Amino acid sequence: MNYKLQGKGMKIYSFRNFWSKFGTLAILIFLVLFIGIISNGYFLTPENIVQIFLQSSITILIAIGEFFAILLAGIDLSVGAVMALTGLVSAKLLTAGMPVIVAIAAGLFLGIVLGAFNGALVNSTGLHPFIITLGTQAIFRGATLIISNARSVFGFPPVFMQTVSGVLLGIPVPVIIALAFAALCSWFTKRTKAGRNLYAIGGNKNAAWYNGIAVKKHTLLAFIISGFAAGLAGIVTIARLGAAEPQAGIGFETYAIASTIIGGTSFFGGIGRVWGVVIGGLIIGVINNGLNILNVPTFYQQIVMGSLIIISVYLDHFVSKKK
Template sequence: MNTTARNAAPPLLSRIRFRDAGTVLGLILICAIFAVLTPTFLTVPNLLNILQQSSINACIALGMTLVIISGGIDLSVGPVAALSAVLGAAMMVAGVPVPLAILAAIAIGVACGFLNGALIAWGGLQPFIVTLGGLSLYRALALIYTGGTPIFGLPAEFRAFTNGNMMGIPNPVLIVAVLAVSAWVVLNKTPLGEYFMAVGGNPEAARVAGVPVTLTKLSAYMISGAMASVAALILIGRLGAAEPTLGTLWELDAIAAAAIGGASLMGGRGSIFGTLIGCIILGALRNGLTLMNVQAFYQLLATGIIIIVAMLIDRATSGKQG
């Protein structure tokens, strides 16, 4: 397996870099257009606002990218975030120390990811079906636990951290930067990253080559659950409340960002850097259209067009490289 992977690495690497460069050019083009149409777009406060608004989707999308690379999909990230948020918020309000409540909320996300991964890896069920069921299950648990009402009264120190900044850079952006670097290291510098690629590319060949396919799938979904929990904590810190309906359609934004960034929905290929640029593209697009007072309906239209174009580009570049 090592020899095969080594021989396949250069063309795969060049393809990923080609897609990353194209994604960056797309971001530059979008920024240039909005810079002409609205003078406030390229101001430092607005650019920081775009990064901060993109941080929640980036957390989700980083985990989603690893799941997609490993050949899966996770439609339950929004409800997992909601369940983590309400349980974590309830612990904080009840007087549990903030650091312990944060760890517990992330552990809930990991547990949900483990359940998804176990049903897929051990149960042999399709990721789409399992996580679609999880979407309803985790949302229902969040609604049942709260009775459908938000949880208020989050500690001031927790809100101060999530809304704070370091040298002018919002803390959520710094958190995403740390998570992105960690995900990049895992994907590109560890055996687990090689396993994600191998399992996503050809699970049976990976199994024959000695890759722990079951543990690899479990790891991907557990990381995805943890990232969803972090995103939820960032949001409830900004809002000051945890709602059981939090995270609606987050899974679609995350999949869109990963796809725009070059991740193949067939598995075996993806880029952490590309996913981050994909998140910023979506954030910049929505921000620019909002500054221009464009209705939300047209923002959805523009987002859909960008996703379709990204898929067409992916198909075209894959054909050239392959």
């Protein structure tokens, strides 16, 4: 009898370890093979694989920012609106004749400011980030429509397009930007004291505070990173599209949250890896690309995204409970 109980416990422990380490990668491999088979091989062509990475670069960028908010057992619903507003401001500066580097820096700085605004409101009000970022999402979206007068902005300098959306050594620049940012954030979470403190706060905020960790300071930092990531995504987006759309980024918070949760980040905080989020973003890209190849209507993608979020959170809750 004891042997059976121990065996059962060992199975649960093995599943928990497997899911935390390889679950996301297993999902990606399964989807790639499955869609590759039913699409008669077109899905697995080198050209389409590159396209998947290119399409996933925006999702990966905003998902990495979302990762830091969820790591604290919070959330950032404003990432899509921040992406639109920062991209629009950079586009306005570019069309006004500002140097490319200045326009890019202004967009990134604005992303930092908007992220700090979110973090400051969370700290000062004590409200859950869901409420705060739901409100700031509407504020930022409204500001985007006012500044743009609900019109697209286009006519960027060729050097901007070539620099941000071109190809370097055969690799699309947006992919390079996304992977480089992921590598930097991965290093930050693993090798710095501030990065490790974020995990501690997400695991148990009160315990972290009693151990001398400045909870509010790190909360502000997490939202600043989220805003910066969304700003970077906004700049990459306008370079890829050749225009800044006032309605850009609508629904992207769903992609960011889905990528983060599917990537193995616990919705309850304290657990997650940046490279898992990258794989989660690729899963979203594979699904969207595969459904398009199979001529499945785009609105079915929302059903798939929602289902994946529910399944991933349930598995996270199930594994945590069995732990």
